[in-house]
Amino acid sequence: MTGRNVVVTGATSGLGTACARDLVQLGARLTLIARSQAKAEATCAQLVRDTPGAQVDYVLADMGELAEVQRAAMTLLSRYEKLDVLVHNAGALDSTYSATREGTEQTIATHVVGPYMLTSMLLPILSSARPAEAVGAARILWVSSGGMYAEPLDVDSLEMGPEGFDGVKAYAKAKRAQVTLSEMMAQAFAPAGLRVHAMHPGWADTPGIARSLPTFRKLTRPLLRTPEQGADTLVWLAASDGQPLQETGKFWFDRTIRSIHKLAKTRKADTPQARAALWNWVEDRASVCAPSLRPPVVSVT
DSSP states (O other): OTTOEEEEESOSSHHHHHHHHHHHHTTOEEEEEESOHHHHHHHHHHHHHHSTTOOEEEEEOOTTOHHHHHHHHHHHHHHOSOOOEEEEOOOOOOSSOOBOTTSOBHHHIIIIIHHHHHHHHHHHHHTTSOOTTSTTOOEEEEEOOGGGGGOOOOGGGTSOOSTTOOHHHHHHHHHHHHHHHHHHHHHHTGGGTOEEEEEOOOSBOOHHHHHHOHHHHHHHGGGOBOHHHHHHHHHHHHHOSSHHHHOOSEEEETTEEEOSOSSHHHHHHOOHHHHHHHHHHHHHHHTTTSOOOOOOOOOOO
16 A cells, blocks of 8 residues: 555544554555544554554544535645545444534434545545556445445435434435445446445444444444454455456445345335435535536446
8 A cells, every 4th residue: 555545534443443554554644534633643643653654644524514524625635636545434323313514414414425525525636546447546435334234225214303313224324325325436436447335344343333332232242343353344445456446336245245235125226216316315415515426327237
């Protein structure tokens, strides 16, 4: 990764920190996007202690707040002439309803709308990294979850309201949207030479799991992966010039391409019309600040 510029969101704990540590050790120049300045500074300091001479810095932003995402993107555009890897890792599973300043439910804003906006604004430096056929072509990576397997793509119910809010369901809906957008972006951005992938890290023992699903963690802790194990496929997708460069628009688990459907109901709901509706919905929410991206024509196989 020497000479490659990488941005990782949500890198101050868990999978994000494990991914950041491995990429820095491989020689990447790394920028973290984090909400907390104290945590960002502590993480950067620890990464430098672990890898003396590491090039690490940070930009502050809550990925659910579009004004903050816009400022972060402008900072990155001024900092980098090219960006080789963008990792969308930031996220949370909240048990109670909350909304962003723009009025979007926090889960879908943080996992989908904010990352869409950041990607669209960083396209100029992503597309200037390297052509698709070259070693080290730029990649956009989404950290999704196997939880999305239970939820069909349904834009009408994508954003949950305060009444009857279910954090687990909201999280799964957002993760389904991430995987779908990853496939659509892969097609839309192919002419620019970009590779786009989504991955499932497996169930890892992270601070997020401990905070959001304490009972689940207590019962399954002996079976949970370490953050490093969970981040392995993510690091591989970011660094390898083998299969991750040859493929695009895939969903990965343990370095293996997986189907995005396990249930008939989710496969049936995944139509070209539903995909176009998702893209338009996200684009509309992000258009408060972000430039427009033209929706691609996507066929479902």
